[in-house]
Amino acid sequence: MRQRSICVFCGASDGIDPAYGAAGEALGTLIAENNMRLVYGAGDVGLMGRTARAAQSAGGVTFGVIPQHLVDWEVGKTDLTTYIVTETMHERKKVMFMNADAVALLPGGAGSLDEFFEVLTWAQLGLHAKPLVLINTNGYWTPLLTLLDHIIAEGFAKANIKDFFKIAATPQDALPLLK
Template identity: 40%
Template sequence: MSFKPKSLCVFCGSRVGNDPEYVLEAKRLAKKMAEEGIEFVYGGGSIGIMGTLAEEVLANGGRVTGIIPDFLQKLEVGHHGLTELIVTDSMHERKRTMFERSDGFIVMPGGLGTLDETFEILTWKQLRLHDKPVIVLDCKDYWKPFEQLVDATIEGGFAHEGVKGLYNVAKNTDEVFESFKTIPSVQKEVLTSHL
């Protein structure tokens, strides 16, 4: 099925990482989202790849909604120049609000927080709590170990092979938008094989 999002949530790092290509790809993604009129929803930070995306979307005339828990806002890592900034009481509320405000999800390079958000949104999809697309933007093969881990869960007998259909993998921004044309349907066995 083809997919035309009005808003996309990007899970990504609060650091920029060791390879400048991560930031360059974030800028390409941000520019494309702004050009397509897609609202950028994210964790509300002003630092790292998060901050880069927000600045670039805004610089290109796009709309940015940040969602940040109060304790992080008090640490002054929240971005103060966004279209909209929502302050939540907890990390759980932050993730729920990002989910509710987004038509789909893109995963860029990031750390443990990015992994947490990614696995949770994939688990919710496995449990049929949503059918929104999840695109893993595998810039410079950053997410190769993630794919190997998913393969290991299948090979170890802890996941149905259909879990690979919970997400698409793209190598760059162009592939992200190309993948919107072919979002796979999730096999019911992805859930029922665990019951």
């Protein structure tokens, strides 16, 4: 049986709440312990680094994709099972998504939002049906969910946009949704 691959979008920083780092570590560990492959942005900093190091420590397979211009900034983690350097951010997202069976979103910034909204839009357009799981660690993504409600209320999206992703409070809650 082919190994399931989980793409994790998350921050290149730790954020201010220690729960964010703990969530990244927990998700990386769970992915490895469940014989799944971690697909992520190949950084060795922030939640990205924490998630990958946890997966590696638990014996997991890791697949990282980083654009050349971020190799120094995000400290490209070259000790991964597979390490790919792309030319552009768009190519990075495409390679990550094409090598994943499901997507999880941990806390992050503009880059994580960009990644999430791209795959959400693709789902809305019928371009894929891969599971998308937003991990709402300590309510981090609650303002985003409120914004989506506002976008729906103002007529810029249909209510079914929220059907294209699931919400989990913790990595443990997300795991069955990613399978």
